[in-house]
Amino acid sequence: MQVINAIDLEKNFQNTNAIKKISFSIKSGKITGLVGPDGAGKTTLIRMLTGLLTPSFGKLNVLGYQMPNTSSEFLKQIGYMPQKFGLYEDLSVYENLELYGNLQGVENLFLRIEELLDFTSLKKFKDRLAGNLSGGMKQKLGLACALIKKPKLLLLDEPGVGVDPISRIELWQMVQELLKEDIAVVWSTSYLDEADICDEVILLNEGTCLYQGTPQVLREKMKNRVFLVSGEFYKKREALTTILEQDEILDAVLVGSKIRINLQKNKLLKKDIYYSLGKDIKIEPINPIFEDAFVDILNEKTQAHSKLVRNMKNVEPSDKKLIEAKNLTKKFGDFIATDNIDFEIGQGEIFGFLGPNGAGKSTTFKMLCGLLTPTFGTAKVLGEDLYNSKSTIRNSIGYMAQKFSLYGNLNIKDNLEFFSGIYGLKGKKRKEKIEEMIEIFDFKNYLQTNTDSLPLGIKQRLSLACSVMHEPKVLFLDEPTSGVDPITRKEFWTHINSLVKKGVSIMVTTHFMDEAEYCDKIMLIYKGKAIANGTPDELKNLVGSQVSMQETFISLIKQYDKEEK
Ligand SMILES: Nc1ncnc2c1ncn2[C@@H]1O[C@H](COP(=O)(O)OP(=O)(O)OP(=O)(O)O)[C@@H](O)[C@H]1O
Ligand SMILES: [Mg+2]
Numbered sequence: 001m002q003v004i005n006a007i008d009l010e011k012n013f014q015n016t017n018a019i020k021k022i023s024f025s026i027k028s029g030k031i032t033g034l035v036g037p038d039g040a041g042k043t044t045l046i047r048m049l050t051g052l053l054t055p056s057f058g059k060l061n062v063l064g065y066q067m068p069n070t071s072s073e074f075l076k077q078i079g080y081m082p083q084k085f086g087l088y089e090d091l092s093v094y095e096n097l098e099l100y101g102n103l104q105g106v107e108n109l110f111l112r113i114e115e116l117l118d119f120t121s122l123k124k125f126k127d128r129l130a131g132n133l134s135g136g137m138k139q140k141l142g143l144a145c146a147l148i149k150k151p152k153l154l155l156l157d158e159p160g161v162g163v164d165p166i167s168r169i170e171l172w173q174m175v176q177e178l179l180k181e182d183i184a185v186v187w188s189t190s191y192l193d194e195a196d197i198c199d200e201v202i203l204l205n206e207g208t209c210l211y212q213g214t215p216q217v218l219r220e221k222m223k224n225r226v227f228l229v230s231g232e233f234y235k236k237r238e239a240l241t242t243i244l245e246q247d248e249i250l251d252a253v254l255v256g257s258k259i260r261i262n263l264q265k266n267k268l269l270k271k272d273i274y275y276s277l278g279k280d281i282k283i284e285p286i287n288p289i290f291e292d293a294f295v296d297i298l299n300e301k302t303q304a305h306s307k308l309v310r311n312m313k314n315v316e317p318s319d320k321k322l323i324e325a326k327n328l329t330k331k332f333g334d335f336i337a338t339d340n341i342d343f344e345i346g347q348g349e350i351f352g353f354l355g356p357n358g359a360g361k362s363t364t365f366k367m368l369c370g371l372l373t374p375t376f377g378t379a380k381v382l383g384e385d386l387y388n389s390k391s392t393i394r395n396s397i398g399y400m401a402q403k404f405s406l407y408g409n410l411n412i413k414d415n416l417e418f419f420s421g422i423y424g425l426k427g428k429k430r431k432e433k434i435e436e437m438i439e440i441f442d443f444k445n446y447l448q449t450n451t452d453s454l455p456l457g458i459k460q461r462l463s464l465a466c467s468v469m470h471e472p473k474v475l476f477l478d479e480p481t482s483g484v485d486p487i488t489r490k491e492f493w494t495h496i497n498s499l500v501k502k503g504v505s506i507m508v509t510t511h512f513m514d515e516a517e518y519c520d521k522i523m524l525i526y527k528g529k530a531i532a533n534g535t536p537d538e539l540k541n542l543v544g545s546q547v548s549m550q551e552t553f554i555s556l557i558k559q560y561d562k563e564e565k
Contacts, residue, residue: 009058018044020207033198034188037485038457040204079151085142089131100145116144136357164356196290222288225263231281239277244304256536306498315503322505327377339528352519360528398472408452423470437465456483477508513549
């Protein structure tokens with residue numbers, strides 16, 4: 001049954017046409033995916049569907065009501081999880097659910113809360129303050145609050161941001177369950193593997209609708225244009241750059257030791273170039289995924305080179321261990337967040353630190369960066385313990401925190417000024433670097449906006465800019481691409497790849513398993529412990545041949561749970 005119908009819908013703000021005359025319909029019993037890059041208009045559209053925003057022109061009917069409508073009768077039927085869900089940080093998990101439940105007059109609230117705590121695996125943490133939850137656990141609690149009263153229309157604005165692969169699948173399954181009750185779900189997402197399994201997708205770009213239909217139809221358009229290049233590359237990252245330099249290539253990504261390529265429309269593959277990149281090179285056609293179609297429809301060629309490193313010198317070779325954790329342990333009361341972790345990271349390496357929500361990743365990052373003291377063991381960077389070290393070492397390190405350390409009431413330029421000062425940039429160099437960051441990350445339209453009101457993707461770009469502008473030798477990236485659109489994610493990885501080619505050492509965490517494939521080494525941590533480690537291919541081989549990183553991640557975690565029981 002059709003529950004939403006929009007005809008020539010428009011939304012204009014002071015200086016922007018956020019939504020430009022779009023028409024679409026949404027049915028119940030289905031999940032409709034809303035995809036598109038930053039600024040496409042996804043959040044504006046969702047807000048109009050909730051009745052919070054008034055359309056400028058056109059017609060919008062939601063659940064039989066003409067929009068805008070904010071009657072309680074209408075609102076009762078809507079479940080809405082905004083990007084920034086308003087949790088009460090000083091209330092416990094349970095109290096948050098209780099509060100939302102009471103506000104909405106939910107009957108048998110106790111049972112509903114138990115159900116939701118089970119689903120989100122938050123039962124064990126029900127008494128923990130929401131403010132002390134890991135990033136992903138907060139998202140899950142937000143969703144649980146939005147579901148407290150079973151709605152007729154569920155609007156989810158990027159619910160998967162910062163959520164681990166296992167929880168995202170669980171989230172998906174729970175929403176699938178809701179469909180049986182004939183609920184309509186609108187799911188905005190930057191995870192294109194999620195878009196691929198939606199019943200329908202609406203693809204927005206700059207306020208216009210580029211496509212509405214099934215993901216399959218869109219994917220089919222890429223048939224015979226996607227290939228896997230395998231073999232023994234002489235230098236994997238150089239090979240990737242060479243491939244991306246080719247005119248006929250639209251996109252190329254590392255998949256462990258292989259490279260997946262995506263050909264421009266009506267172009268032929270110039271195979272000789274690929275054969276020169278290594279020994280025993282093979283090129284085989286493979287099935288397209290939604291991401292291929294997405295890149296194609298937006299016609300965004302992935303850049304081979306990052307402007308970030310154009311003036312950067314190579315990091316001088318060093319035989320020191322760049323990053324080293326030994327028996328690293330952190331306890332919060334009786335709870336062990338990081339449990340006896342050991343690893344070393346060499347120069348010019350990308351070390352992927354993966355794990356489910358609450359595994360202890362951010363806690364470990366913070367100890368390495370000298371923001372938390374270890375309860376036991378040591379964390380050293382460039383041979384020094386940062387907690388006690390002099391500020392000179394700190395200038396060689398960049399840290400992009402999971403939660404913004406930006407100053408929300410300052411604008412972009414002020415933040416760049418402030419962080420360049422902290423990292424010891426001075427005079428002409430400082431001025432040049434700030435201008436360079438504005439150009440590279442395309443901040444010019446946002447310079448006067450307070451960072452608090454920036455879209456999530458832009459905030460992440462600013463955080464990245466602030467952590468790299470002083471040309472650090474060692475870079476810590478705690479979920480750099482969370483909340484970043486698929487095209488910008490590719491840009492981020494072009495930067496990261498170029499930095500390691502210059503000799504920078506990078507420790508990174510992500511919940512996007514395709515990004516894990518870019519790492520040289522991966523450590524999988526769970527419940528504070530390291531449960532597996534190796535190259536992406538080695539990890540996959542632990543689980544089976546032909547498995548994806550996502551399947552590997554899930555399988556290794558589940559296996560650990562089984563053995564622990
Ligand atoms: N100050 C604190 N007091 C109590 N518990 C804490 C504190 N900081 C973190 N924790 C707990 O430590 C565990 C690990 O948190 P951490 O933020 O390191 O997880 P994470 O692996 O980064 O997760 P995510 O993927 O969700 O970001 C979580 O259970 C979290 O609730
Ligand atoms: Mg974290």
